[in-house]
Structure formats: C-alpha cells, structure tokens
Amino acid sequence: MAQTTQTKEELAETKETGLIPIFIMGQKYEVPPSLTIQKALEYAGYQLIRGCGCRGGICGACATVYRKPGSYRLEVGLSCQTVVEPYMYITQIPFFPANKATYDINLLEPTGETVASLYPEIFKCIGCNTCTRSCPMDIDVLEYISQAIRGNIRRAAEESFDCVMCGLCAARCPSELAQYLTAILCRRLYAKYQLAKAEHLEKQVKALEAGKFEADLRALMQTKEEQLKTLYKEREVEPAMADETWEPKDKSHL
Amino acid sequence: MSYPPEMNELIKRVEKTRPARVERKKRGEEFPSIPLEKRGEMLKKYHPDFIKGNKRPIKIGPNKEYAISNEVVDLLEAKSRVDPDKINLSTAHFETDVLIIGGGGAGNAAALLARQQGAKVLIATKLRNGDANTMMAEGGIQAATKLEKDSPYFHYLDVMGGGHFKNDPELVYTLVNKAPKVMKWLVEDLGGMFSKFPDGRLKSMHGGGTSRKRMHYAGDITGAEIMRTLRDEVQNYPDDIKILEFSPAVELILNEHGQCAGAVLYNMETEEYYVVKAKAVVLATGGSGRLHIQDYMTTNHYGATGDGLVLGYRAGVKLCFLHTVQYHPTGAVFPEQAEGLLITEKFRGAGANLVNIDGEQFVYEREPRDVEASGIIRECSPEVGKGVPTPTGKFGVWLDSPMIDMLWGEGTVAKEFPGKVILFKRYDIDISKEPMLIYPTLHYQNGGLEINAKSETSLPGLFVAGEIAGGIHGENRLMGNSLLDVTVFGRIAGENAAVFAKQKARVGRLTLEHVKRYHKELEEAGIVTDRVAPMLLPDYSNPEVRKKQLTSSYLGTLR
Numbered sequence: 001m002a003q004t005t006q007t008k009e010e011l012a013e014t015k016e017t018g019l020i021p022i023f024i025m026g027q028k029y030e031v032p033p034s035l036t037i038q039k040a041l042e043y044a045g046y047q048l049i050r051g052c053g054c055r056g057g058i059c060g061a062c063a064t065v066y067r068k069p070g071s072y073r074l075e076v077g078l079s080c081q082t083v084v085e086p087y088m089y090i091t092q093i094p095f096f097p098a099n100k101a102t103y104d105i106n107l108l109e110p111t112g113e114t115v116a117s118l119y120p121e122i123f124k125c126i127g128c129n130t131c132t133r134s135c136p137m138d139i140d141v142l143e144y145i146s147q148a149i150r151g152n153i154r155r156a157a158e159e160s161f162d163c164v165m166c167g168l169c170a171a172r173c174p175s176e177l178a179q180y181l182t183a184i185l186c187r188r189l190y191a192k193y194q195l196a197k198a199e200h201l202e203k204q205v206k207a208l209e210a211g212k213f214e215a216d217l218r219a220l221m222q223t224k225e226e227q228l229k230t231l232y233k234e235r236e237v238e239p240a241m242a243d244e245t246w247e248p249k250d251k252s253h254l
Numbered sequence: 255m256s257y258p259p260e261m262n263e264l265i266k267r268v269e270k271t272r273p274a275r276v277e278r279k280k281r282g283e284e285f286p287s288i289p290l291e292k293r294g295e296m297l298k299k300y301h302p303d304f305i306k307g308n309k310r311p312i313k314i315g316p317n318k319e320y321a322i323s324n325e326v327v328d329l330l331e332a333k334s335r336v337d338p339d340k341i342n343l344s345t346a347h348f349e350t351d352v353l354i355i356g357g358g359g360a361g362n363a364a365a366l367l368a369r370q371q372g373a374k375v376l377i378a379t380k381l382r383n384g385d386a387n388t389m390m391a392e393g394g395i396q397a398a399t400k401l402e403k404d405s406p407y408f409h410y411l412d413v414m415g416g417g418h419f420k421n422d423p424e425l426v427y428t429l430v431n432k433a434p435k436v437m438k439w440l441v442e443d444l445g446g447m448f449s450k451f452p453d454g455r456l457k458s459m460h461g462g463g464t465s466r467k468r469m470h471y472a473g474d475i476t477g478a479e480i481m482r483t484l485r486d487e488v489q490n491y492p493d494d495i496k497i498l499e500f501s502p503a504v505e506l507i508l509n510e511h512g513q514c515a516g517a518v519l520y521n522m523e524t525e526e527y528y529v530v531k532a533k534a535v536v537l538a539t540g541g542s543g544r545l546h547i548q549d550y551m552t553t554n555h556y557g558a559t560g561d562g563l564v565l566g567y568r569a570g571v572k573l574c575f576l577h578t579v580q581y582h583p584t585g586a587v588f589p590e591q592a593e594g595l596l597i598t599e600k601f602r603g604a605g606a607n608l609v610n611i612d613g614e615q616f617v618y619e620r621e622p623r624d625v626e627a628s629g630i631i632r633e634c635s636p637e638v639g640k641g642v643p644t645p646t647g648k649f650g651v652w653l654d655s656p657m658i659d660m661l662w663g664e665g666t667v668a669k670e671f672p673g674k675v676i677l678f679k680r681y682d683i684d685i686s687k688e689p690m691l692i693y694p695t696l697h698y699q700n701g702g703l704e705i706n707a708k709s710e711t712s713l714p715g716l717f718v719a720g721e722i723a724g725g726i727h728g729e730n731r732l733m734g735n736s737l738l739d740v741t742v743f744g745r746i747a748g749e750n751a752a753v754f755a756k757q758k759a760r761v762g763r764l765t766l767e768h769v770k771r772y773h774k775e776l777e778e779a780g781i782v783t784d785r786v787a788p789m790l791l792p793d794y795s796n797p798e799v800r801k802k803q804l805t806s807s808y809l810g811t812l813r
Contacts, residue, residue, distance in 0.1 A: 036591050045799030047791065049500065049522050052556050053385040056595050057677055058478050059555070061385055081680060083591060102490045105445060138676065157447060161473060162672055165482060184486050192445030196454030201399045201441065204434040208406070216407045217431065221423040232415040233290055235408060237465045239282050240605055240620075241661070244455065246403060248466075253407040 020086040037064055037079035037090055051094035057081045060166035063136070066090045076168050078136045096167035098178035101185070110193035112151020119182045122149055124175040131169035131179050137162045141169045141179050148182055156183065157190035216253050256682035261588070261691075264642055267613035268652050268689050275607055275615065276660045285607070287618040290415075293625050300628035300635070302694075303578050308548050314775040315567050322576040322701075325545040329564050332785035333773060335504045336527055338766035341518055343507065346531035346764075350376035350496070351755040352748070353517060353532035355503040355562065358386025359477070359740035360538035360720030362484040364748030365495050368536075371752030375495045376530065377488070378519050380502035380539075380557045380790060384485040387540050387555045387721060388740055391477025392598035392673065394469035395440075395741075396734035397433035399456060404466040406430040413735060416463040416622045417700075417728020420575070425726040428707040429735065432742045437470060440741065446483045448472045459603040461733035462583075463622040469734040474598055474671045477737055501528065502561060502790055505769055506535065506569045506716065509762035514569065514716035516764060522790070531764065533755035534715045536747045537562045538740075541699040541721035544792040547579055550696040551594030561788030562722040566703040568772045571711045574724040575701025580731055583608075583626040585695025587650035589681050594695045597653060597674065599623075599733040604670065605661045607654045609689075610640035616651075624730040627694035634693065642691055652689040659686050698736065700727050709747035715754055719747035 019030035022040060029044035038052060053061025062079040069087040079092060101118035108114050116122065122145055131141035144159035160183035169179040207213070223231070236248045248254075257265065278284075288296055298304050309321045312330055352368040354361045357379030365375045377383060398404040409430040414421055440446040441456070449457040449471055458467045472479035488495050500522045507516035507529070514535045519528040539562030543554025552558075567573060584599065586592040602608070602619040608626075610616050610633050617629030634641030634649040641649030658667050667686035668675055678685045701724035709717045720740040727735060776783075793800075805812075 034590055039591075039794070042794040043796045045796050045803075047793060047795045048556075049381075049791070053381060054390045054555050056390055056553070058475060058673065059385055059389045061382060081591075081677070100486075100489055102492065104490065105487070106443075161447065162475070162676065164478070184482060187447045188445030188483065188486065190445070191447040192442065195447075195450055196452065197442060198399070198450065198454045198456045200401060200455060201434060201438050204399045204401050205438050207401065208431065208434055213406045213431070216405070217410060217427055220407065220410055221427055225419050228411075228414060228419055229290060232411050232419075235411055235465045238403065238460070238467055240284065240460065241280065241282060242467070244451070248403055254401060254403070254405050 022084050023089045025091050037082050040084045051092040055080045060164035063093045063166035063168045076134050096171045098170040100181045110189040115148050121177050130172045134168045134172040153186050153190050156186035271613040285615045285618045296628050300631045313779040316572045323547045325547050329787040331781050332787035334769050335786045338769040343764040347528040348530045350374050351533050352751045354536045356538035357383035358540050359388030360744035362488050363741050363744030364536045365488050367745045367748035368752040369494045373752035378498045378501050382499050383497050384481050388477050389481040391737050392474050393600040394471035394476045394734045395737040396468050397437040399434045408465050416732035421728030422725035424707045436741045444483050461603050462620045463732045474673045506565050507764050511760045511762045513714045533759035534751035536717045536751050538720045539722050543696045552696040553596035559789040564787045569768050572704045574704050578700045578729040580698035580700050581627045581694040582697035584692040587648050587693045588644050588691040604658045606657050609652045611642045650691040650693040653692045654689045655685045708750050709743050717747040717751045719743035
C-alpha cells in the first residue's frame with residue numbers, strides 16, 4: 001500500500017523544488033501546486049483520452065474522486081476545475097454504466113407515474129444523501145430525487161438544472177439509482193409539457209411557413225453591398241434597457 | 255484564492271466609477287460605438303488576423319495559394335495517419351445508410367433528422383457523444399421569434415454586418431429563415447429547458463452586433479442544455495442510431511463513382527482501424543481552437559483540432575473564410591487555472607462594461623466580436639498601456655459584472671449566470687460583487703469547408719454541417735449564431751444525407767485513391783515532413799516526460 005502521510009524529509013523536498021507530491025491511482029508524482037488535477041495528470045506525463053472533455057467545467061467528462069491525507073472522507077470534483085493539494089490520492093471515473101431508459105417523449109405524460117415507470121429504482125432511495133455529497137456542481141441531488149419520487153417534476157427539473165451528467169451521483173449511490181438520467185427526463189417533461197408554450201414562437205413559425213418574409217429576404221439578398229451597409233447602419237437598435245413591451249418606430253419588414 | 259491585494263486595490267478604481275456608469279446606462283447613454291467605416295482600420299491595426307507572418311499559402315490541393323494560419327496549413331501539408339495501401343476496403347467492419355462523423359450539436363441533430371427520413375445511422379465520434387464545442391456555448395441562440403419587433407429581415411442584416419458583408423447570402427438566408435422553426439423544435443418538441451416568462455414567452459437578450467434582443471437562452475448553459483437534450487433524444491433510438499465513441503475518422507472513403515461512401519475510423523483505445531461503408535456521410539467534426547493559433551489560449555473543447563478540414567480537403571472539397579479566426583473578446587485571464595475559459599457575451603448583453611486599469615470605459619460592450627477583441631488588445635497594447643497586470647505577467651481588462659445587479663436588480667447575476675457564479679465561487683470570487691479579468695481568447699473557426707444551402711459539398715454524398723462549414727458567418731460570427739448554425743445545418747445535412755442514401759447512392763468499389771493522390775501531390779510540391787493529420791488530440795503532456803518516452807514502435811509485447 002502506498003503511504004498516506006508525509007514524512008519530514010518529503011516536506012523539506014517539496015519546499016526545495018516548488019513541486020508537491022500527489023498520488024495518481026496510487027502512484028506518486030511531483031507537480032506544481034497551481035495546477036488543476038487535469039493539468040497535473042498531463043504534467044505527470046499522461047496524454048488523456050478518457051476523462052477529459054471541455055476543460056471548462058461543463059461537459060462532465062472528468063469526474064474525479066480523491067482523498068486527502070489523514071482523512072477517510074472521499075471527495076469529488078471535476079478534474080478540470082479542482083486544484084491539486086499535497087498528498088491527494090486521485091482516481092478518475094470517466095465512465096459509469098448507468099441504465100438510461102429509452103422513450104418517445106411525444107408519448108409520455110408529465111406525471112410522477114411516468115418517471116416511476118421509466119426509473120422504478122428511484123423508490124429504492126434510502127435518503128443517505130451520498131449523492132448530494134458526491135455532486136461536483138453542488139446540486140442538492142437528494143432533494144430533486146425526492147421531488148421526482150413525489151411526482152413534482154417542476155421542482156426536480158429546476159433543482160437539477162446545473163447538472164453536467166458526470167455520473168458521480170450514480171457511481172456512489174448504494175441503491176443503484178441513475179439520478180442524472182432521471183433528472184434529464186424530468187427536465188424534458190417539464191419543459192415540453194408543464195412550462196407554458198411560447199405563443200410568439202408558434203405565430204412566427206406559421207408566418208414563415210406562409211412565406212411572409214420571403215420577398216423581403218430575397219430582396220435583401222439581391223441588394224448591393226453599399227446599399228446593404230446603409231440599411232445596416234440605419235437599422236433601429238433596441239435600447240439595452242428596453243423591456244418586453246418595446247416596439248420599433250419603423251414597423252416595416254416585421 | 256480570491257484576488258491578491260494588489261488586484262483588490264485596482265478593483266477599487268472600478269468600484270469608484272461604477273455608480274456613474276450605471277446611471278448613464280439607465281439613462282440610455284451608451285459609450286460611442288466604432289462607426290462601420292472605422293471597423294476595418296481598427297481590425298487591421300489590432301486584430302490577430304492581420305499580424306504579419308502568421309499565415310502562409312497552402313502549397314497543394316483545391317485551394318492552392320490560399321493563405322491561412324500556419325497551424326492549419328501544417329495539418330493540410332501532412333500525410334495520412336495510415337498507409338492507404340494497408341487498409342483492406344473489401345471488408346467493411348460497419349455498414350450503415352448515413353455515417354455521421356462528429357458527436358456535437360450538428361452531428362446529433364443530423365442523426366435525428368436522418369432517422370426521421372428512415373435511415374439507419376452511425377455516429378462516429380472522437381471522444382464521448384456530446385463532447386463538443388456545442389456543450390460549451392453559453393450565451394444563447396439567436397432567432398427572430400418576437401414578431402412585434404423582429405423578423406428574419408433584421409437578423410439577416412445583423413449577420414451580414416457582423417461578417418463584414420462577405421457571407422454567402424443563400425446560407426445566411428437559410429440560417430435566419432429556419433431559426434424560429436429550430437427554436438420550436440428545441441423548446442416545444444424536444445423539451446429543452448429554455449428561460450421563459452410565466453406566460454411562456456421566451457426570454458431574450460442582446461448580443462454583440464444585434465439590433466433586436468433575439469438571443470434565447472437556458473440560464474448561462476444554453477449549449478449544454480441543447481447538447482444534453484439532443485444527446486438524450488439520440489440515445490432514445492438505439493436501434494436506429496448507433497454510436498461509436500473514441501473512434502474518430504481519419505480518412506473519408508470514396509467509391510468508384512466518385513461518391514463519398516464511408517470513412518476509415520481509428521479506435522483510439524485499441525488502436526485498430528475500422529472501415530465503415532455508408533451510402534452518405536455527414537462531416538460534423540467542429541472547429542479547431544485546440545490548434546492554438548498564434549499561441550492563443552482557447553475556449554474550445556479538447557477535441558477541437560480541425561480534423562474534418564483535413565479529411566474534406568484531401569477528398570477535394572474547397573475551403574473558404576479560413577483567413578479569419580474568431581477570438582472571443584472575453585476569456586478569463588485570472589486565476590491562472592481558468593485561463594482561456596469562456597466568459598459568456600451574455601454579461602455584456604446584460605450591460606456589463608469593459609473597463610481599463612483606471613476604471614475607465616474604452617470600448618462599447620456590444621461591438622461585433624472581432625471589433626470588441628481588437629479594442630481590448632489595443633487597450634492592453636504598449637502604446638495605450640492601460641491593461642491590468644496579472645500575477646503571471648499577462649494583461650487583461652475588467653468585465654464589470656456587478657453592474658448587472660445594479661441595473662436589473664439584486665440577484666440577477668446569480669439567476670442568469672449560475673454556471674459562472676459556481677465556477678468563480680471555487681476561486682473565492684463573487685462575480686456579483688467583483689469584476690472578472692478578461693482577455694481575448696481563441697474561440698471560433700469562422701471559415702471551413704464550402705457548402706451550399708443544402709449542406710452539400712462538391713463531393714456527392716458528402717454533407718457538411720456546423721463549425722467545420724464556412725460561409726455562413728462570413729469573416730466574423732455573431733454571438734448566438736453558432737448554436738443556431740449547428741442545429742439548422744445539422745438538421746439539413748441529416749435530412750439530405752438520408753435522401754441521398756435512398757435515391758442517389760450507388761453501389762461500387764470503395765477506394766482511397768484520393769489519399770494516395772494527395773500523398774503524391776505532397777511529394778511533387780517538395781513537402782518533406784513527418785507530420786501526420788488529422789491531429790485528433792492536442793498534446794499537453796509534459797515535454798520533459800516526452801523526452802524520456804523513447805519507444806518508437808511495438809517492441810515485444812508492449813509499444
């Protein structure tokens with residue numbers, strides 16, 4: 001077993017090189033302390049194929065579990081967002097085999113029964129809250145799962161909105177839930193069926209299909225560059241602080 | 255971490271000028287924008303596209319003599335990753351109606367539409383499905399959906415103005431005209447959770463260069479919401495849409511009738527090559543920020559290495575508009591860990607000023623991106639010298655996000671920018687109270703492969719969609735038009751590829767003759783190189799470690 005606490009010699013060594021020791025899957029490497037875990041892996045010599053995506057904290061490819069010395073506690077983070085600390089024990093979970101239900105969204109009803117029939121395992125939840133503690137986005141996972149169990153799809157959708165679908169909740173769940181997949185089902189049901197429809201969108205699509213802007217656009221396409229520049233410069237710009245009631249003075253081309 | 259004391263001192267200057275700037279904004283007084291006639295001058299002087307010595311003419315292929323970034327030319331003047339003679343084309347490892355190369359917004363939209371046309375689809379993607387720049391787009395998606403104040407007419411004018419009137423009119427027409435329908439598809443059909451008012455009206459904002467507030471959004475993770483929704487939908491039809499991850503295409507395959515008829519894939523984990531036989535191909539590999547043009551930091555996804563440009567070019571498809579590259583005005587420069595990270599334009603759309611070291615505004619915050627970026631570069635240049643220094647010796651300017659709560663009410667930043675709030679909270683920076691330090695960062699490949707409004711290319715059976723295509727955005731894309739572009743043209747490409755597969759695809763012997771011809775052209779042009787392309791992944795591993803990685807080929811049982 002690799003060691004878990006640092007010796008005096010090792011501390012002295014750290015000061016000299018300016019590097020800090022970390023353990024990548026148990027193997028010790030020395031890396032600069034300012035790096036994220038992701039960059040530390042690369043510094044150590046890895047060329048990442050799995051476990052690296054947007055490098056900006058949104059795609060969920062780089063789910064990482066780590067433990068700091070002297071603690072039994074498993075902590076989580078996205079490796080592209082988490083800065084290394086001395087003696088961190090690090091491993092990535094780049095893939096987790098969670099079960100995704102398949103469905104035709106058009107045939108579903110936005111009810112708790114729908115969610116329950118597609119993801120019946122949510123009722124196995126024992127409320128241990130490990131999912132919430134495992135979320136690198138600080139989402140209250142247990143809360144949205146509880147809402148889904150109660151059939152409150154709106155709350156489940158809203159509470160889970162920031163989810164990057166990294167799968168750490170599912171990886172740590174003793175009841176084998178696929179929280180993040182249940183969440184996207186709730187968001188899609190909520191957005192499609194429970195949020196009020198955008199009437200303006202429907203109207204504009206109809207107008208377009210009826211060819212309302214066709215002549216206007218075709219004329220623009222034929223316009224010479226100089227004339228187009230004039231039209232561009234003279235176009236009325238909606239003021240920054242205008243609210244939804246703003247309408248342009250010139251109503252042509254609408 | 256938070257800001258170090260010396261930066262906190264500088265922030266005080268920003269705080270001092272803030273109340274007056276907020277008051278001006280409330281009165282409707284804006285910092286003067288740069289007149290259309292002066293934009294060119296500004297760009298020539300400060301935009302990275304115009305720095306001499308960073309471009310060179312391509313020596314071979316359909317765009318011979320066209321001068322574009324050295325980093326892209328390096329890839330075009332490189333050999334295939336694989337010896338075409340070694341690929342056995344008589345055995346196809348996979349067969350499908352439509353092969354989609356790339357698992358981003360365009361690829362997934364194409365898959366759904368091809369399926370609707372009854373096609374069997376195979377998506378081959380380099381990383382995971384959904385690992386793409388689409389996922390990272392934050393600000394929003396433009397569409398003229400509010401009929402009482404907006405129409406495709408104004409959207410068209412804005413797109414052309416942003417692109418310096420060089421855009422392909424047919425492509426722009428298609429983009430703006432299909433926009434409302436695509437919005438309806440994403441929001442009402444697929445259930446993308448966009449920000450709405452209680453009555454269902456979509457919320458919308460300004461972006462740089464827009465004349466109407468038509469940028470629709472889902473918090474500040476619009477791209478992620480679109481991507482995860484499209485991906486979820488694709489995954490709902492596993493019988494019709496197969497997905498091969500970690501398997502990028504390294505060459506297109508043609509058939510004896512001159513049609514595109516498949517691709518050679520490379521399994522990055524097992525290192526084997528696959529032959530895919532298809533009746534039509536959609537190339538949707540995205541952009542190229544990870545080439546770090548002119549050593550710029552980038553907002554782009556790990557896999558954005560311009561692979562499709564290489565594949566298409568070798569197969570004879572022309573390039574266009576690659577002489578311009580988009581630098582996003584606002585990439586983070588502090589803290590170091592976040593360098594290059596995208597700070598959405600939505601902050602400026604909501605009224606946040608850009609201010610210099612003295613807390614003074616120096617550019618209107620809603621210029622088109624190239625003009626805005628040039629303004630920032632000018633402010634930090636030695637001749638103006640009003641950039642804010644970072645602890646690592648870089649310069650940036652302040653993006654004054656705390657203005658937003660003052661303009662629109664306490665809590666607006668938290669509500670409208672939850673992603674960025676969490677991110678900066680990790681660095682102990684509260685962006686509703688403290689500004690962010692930013693500098694332009696490599697963001698978007700304005701140009702790409704030539705297409706028409708049907709997403710067709712000069713190669714029959716090859717359809718191209720998304721960031722890899724050129725012409726839609728001319729010489730500079732406006733915010734909110736790339737999420738629109740990937741969905742509009744992704745759908746078009748998928749639909750037309752499926753129709754091609756049904757009606758026009760011919761059975762015929764597969765060939766990689768075009769790759770052999772390309773190799774010969776390289777040789778004839780006197781290009782002696784050991785470069786191979788596509789790049790597939792950038793190399794960020796430690797050069798010191800690389801020096802010690804001395805194995806050159808398979809030795810015994812290990813490479």
